[in-house]
Amino acid sequence: MSVKKILLFGFFAVFVLSKSLADEGMWMPNLLEKRQVDMQNKGLKISANDIYHEIQPSLKDAVVRFGTGCSGSFISKEGLVLTNYHCGYGQIQALSSVQNDYLQHGFWAKNRHEELPCAGLTVSMVVRTIDVTDAVKAGTTAGMSELEAAEIRRRNTRDLIDEIEKQTEYKAEVRAFFGGNQFYLYLTETFEDVRLVGTPPSSIGKFGGDVDNWTWPRHTGDFALFRVYADPNNKPAKYSPNNVPYQPKKHFKISLNGAQENEFTWIFGYPGRTNLYLTSFGIRQITEIENPIAIHARTKRLDIIRPAMEQDQKTRIQYSAKAAGISNAWKRWQGENYGIQRVDGIAKKEGYEKRFQEWANTFNNGQYRDLLSELKTAYDEMEPLLIQNTIFNEHVLSPEIVNFVNQFVPLIKSSSDKNFPTATFNAVLSRVKGLVTPFFKDFNVDIDKQIFKALSTVEIDCEQVRFIDFPDKNFDKYVDEMYAKSIFTNEKKLNDALRKSKKSNVGKVFGNDPLYVYVNQIFSMYNAMISPALREQRALIDVLQRTYMQAQMEMESDRMFFPDANSTIRIAYGKVEGLTPSDAVTYRFQTTLSGLMAKENPEIFEFTINDKLRDLYNNKDFGVYANAKGEMPICFIASNHTIGGNSGSPVLNGNGDMIGINFDRAWEGTMSGFMFDPKLCRNISVDVRFILFIIDKFAESNHIMAELEVVK
Ligand code: ARG
Ligand code: GLU
Numbered sequence: 222m223s224v225k226k227i228l229l230f231g232f233f234a235v236f237v238l239s240k241s242l243a244d245e246g247m248w249m250p251n252l253l254e255k256r257q258v259d260m261q262n263k264g265l266k267i268s269a270n271d272i273y274h275e276i277q278p279s280l281k282d283a284v285v286r287f288g289t290g291c292s293g294s295f296i297s298k299e300g301l302v303l304t305n306y307h308c309g310y311g312q313i314q315a316l317s318s319v320q321n322d323y324l325q326h327g328f329w330a331k332n333r334h335e336e337l338p339c340a341g342l343t344v345s346m347v348v349r350t351i352d353v354t355d356a357v358k359a360g361t362t363a364g365m366s367e368l369e370a371a372e373i374r375r376r377n378t379r380d381l382i383d384e385i386e387k388q389t390e391y392k393a394e395v396r397a398f399f400g401g402n403q404f405y406l407y408l409t410e411t412f413e414d415v416r417l418v419g420t421p422p423s424s425i426g427k428f429g430g431d432v433d434n435w436t437w438p439r440h441t442g443d444f445a446l447f448r449v450y451a452d453p454n455n456k457p458a459k460y461s462p463n464n465v466p467y468q469p470k471k472h473f474k475i476s477l478n479g480a481q482e483n484e485f486t487w488i489f490g491y492p493g494r495t496n497l498y499l500t501s502f503g504i505r506q507i508t509e510i511e512n513p514i515a516i517h518a519r520t521k522r523l524d525i526i527r528p529a530m531e532q533d534q535k536t537r538i539q540y541s542a543k544a545a546g547i548s549n550a551w552k553r554w555q556g557e558n559y560g561i562q563r564v565d566g567i568a569k570k571e572g573y574e575k576r577f578q579e580w581a582n583t584f585n586n587g588q589y590r591d592l593l594s595e596l597k598t599a600y601d602e603m604e605p606l607l608i609q610n611t612i613f614n615e616h617v618l619s620p621e622i623v624n625f626v627n628q629f630v631p632l633i634k635s636s637s638d639k640n641f642p643t644a645t646f647n648a649v650l651s652r653v654k655g656l657v658t659p660f661f662k663d664f665n666v667d668i669d670k671q672i673f674k675a676l677s678t679v680e681i682d683c684e685q686v687r688f689i690d691f692p693d694k695n696f697d698k699y700v701d702e703m704y705a706k707s708i709f710t711n712e713k714k715l716n717d718a719l720r721k722s723k724k725s726n727v728g729k730v731f732g733n734d735p736l737y738v739y740v741n742q743i744f745s746m747y748n749a750m751i752s753p754a755l756r757e758q759r760a761l762i763d764v765l766q767r768t769y770m771q772a773q774m775e776m777e778s779d780r781m782f783f784p785d786a787n788s789t790i791r792i793a794y795g796k797v798e799g800l801t802p803s804d805a806v807t808y809r810f811q812t813t814l815s816g817l818m819a820k821e822n823p824e825i826f827e828f829t830i831n832d833k834l835r836d837l838y839n840n841k842d843f844g845v846y847a848n849a850k851g852e853m854p855i856c857f858i859a860s861n862h863t864i865g866g867n868s869g870s871p872v873l874n875g876n877g878d879m880i881g882i883n884f885d886r887a888w889e890g891t892m893s894g895f896m897f898d899p900k901l902c903r904n905i906s907v908d909v910r911f912i913l914f915i916i917d918k919f920a921e922s923n924h925i926m927a928e929l930e931v932v933k
Pocket of ligand 2: 290291862865884
């Protein structure tokens with residue numbers, strides 16, 4: 222190839238690269254200045270300092286981590302938090318009873334006194350972000366073994382946290398970035414008195430259910446309102462009737478314009494985990510090994526649970542949250558596999574690796590020359606372990622009784638352990654006693670037995686993979702007997718046995734229980750044969766991947782990299798836009814209430830429509846919330862790079878005013894945790910106008926409306 226051609230190719234590659242990275246990115250808000258020009262060119266009208274500032278109040282003070290896996294935001298001076306219905310679902314369900322079925326009817330506190338405390342729910346905010354890379358790495362050297370280096374980093378991290386927590390009232394946590402090449406410390410403030418303020422019925426908050434999940438067009442009003450309470454000094458405090466609404470440093474204004482097609486938009490929240498810098502080997506292992514095993518297992522599980530839910534209302538209530546959880550990841554894995562295949566993801570990665578190898582062959586005396594082949598070998602060696610691990614998690618652990626019994630194992634074993642203190646025994650006993658009622662409330666033994674029979678032995682490539690020796694013949698009978706003889710499948714017998722349990726006799730009472738014996742056996746096997754070896758192999762890959770990350774950054778020294786999501790606060794930006802998912806098919810950017818009405822099907826639980834909502838629709842009683850065409854908008858899509866954990870994140874316009882809250886991604890782009898394609902990847906949000914419409918017209922909650930700062 223002539224020099225000219227090589228140059229031409231080089232230029233072309235750079236051009237294509239920077240273009241295809243158009244809307245990719247989950248940026249750290251403390252480093253947003255580097256993105257400010259690009260964001261402002263695209264439509265941001267405020268500055269990086271308005272968004273993130275450690276002294277002045279800034280929009281970051283209005284963004285919260287909601288619970289453990291979601292995001293949310295303050296939307297009033299009085300600590301009102303807006304997040305997704307599905308993020309509060311567990312709490313709303315726990316607060317519900319037959320008399321007060323908030324799932325069915327929704328809930329709207331008429332005043333502060335009626336707001337419902339949510340046990341265990343937390344809301345937290347970032348106060349400061351500090352680069353602690355040097356401090357964490359201090360004392361590690363290039364020649365050191367990874368084990369040694371990791372130990373030093375662990376010690377440094379602990380010392381850092383101890384030291385800083387002594388100086389402030391805040392909590393400190395250190396997170397690794399770029400695969401462990403950089404480290405940041407976050408100072409956070411966590412509030413524990415959080416109360417439910419308002420939620421639509423599930424026929425709005427979860428409209429379309431698992432059927433519509435991960436797809437566009439969507440008509441789900443996936444939002445709920447909570448309030449954070451603080452002590453009289455505005456500081457975190459345990460629940461107390463004397464607590465007062467927390468006064469955030471900043472809250473979001475809500476734009477009555479909602480989301481307008483093609484406008485600049487950005488999102489501020491806590492994305493969980495992405496793997497955007499993985500090798501083709503890594504992606505292949507996920508899409509060809511892990512995902513298919515897990516999808517197959519969950520298909521079998523859902524095929525048992527779903528018909529049972531349809532047949533019986535009690536079962537439906539018992540299994541709705543569990544089925545939603547099983548189905549959510551099951552569907553996403555399928556979307557990921559489809560998306561990666563669709564964009565030719567593995568071939569793209571291979572192309573990149575080819576370029577990398579050419580560069581690595583000569584760069585710095587071939588420092589990274591063997592990196593890719595070492596990574597490949599490490600993945601190959603991990604494969605059998607990964608298969609076993611996935612089977613263990615998705616098959617062997619799928620009967621609920623298995624995890625339930627496993628929680629009793631330490632207690633039962635302690636009987637024969639002289640050194641096990643009686644006080645600890647009693648503490649463990651009282652903890653496990655508390656597990657019994659909630660477990661049986663949502664447990665159907667016949668469903669669980671069917672799952673056990675269908676999933677506990679696995680055939681892969683004509684080979685039976687099993688963790689312990691089951692009898693070959695009469696397997697079903699064996700399972701029936703195990704469930705019949707065990708104390709753990711009978712709430713009354715179990716409670717009786719626990720009531721009589723003492724450290725001296727618990728081993729005798731439970732030691733021969735067939736389910737205990739089984740569970741003990743499979744976990745012993747897993748803990749001996751699979752988990753340590755897998756952990757070791759993963760650690761090896763982590764080190765290689767960290768080097769590969771560093772090397773990619775050296776190779777593409779002009780590219781602005783963002784670190785993979787790691788549950789820390791991030792910003793992504795793009796625009797409100799439709800989607801062309803396939804030939805001749807175009808999706809509009811927005812859905813409306815008429816589309817929700819058109820999906821009505823009283824026969825299917827997920828598609829029933831609330832009477833009051835129907836009346837509002839029939840009377841076109843949309844108040845000031847309709848769009849320019851007089852329609853009531855519900856959801857919209859945009860090209861913001863998001864992932865699980867971004868649920869509940871505020872979606873904002875150029876002024877930093879709220880236009881929606883994020884809750885999902887469109888099917889064609891669910892691979893965006895591995896590969897972002899600006900043509901296919903869209904996040905799905907509820908338009909704020911629908912949220913206002915529900916609060917104002919549907920719930921008639923004037924006092925909540927009065928708290929909000931609604932702007933044009
Ligand atoms: N897919 C969204 C997310 O990953 C929404 C899940 C809740 N909705 C449901 N139908 N399961 O969390
Ligand atoms: N529903 C997801 C969540 O709970 C957000 C959708 C996604 O994965 O992007 O965080």
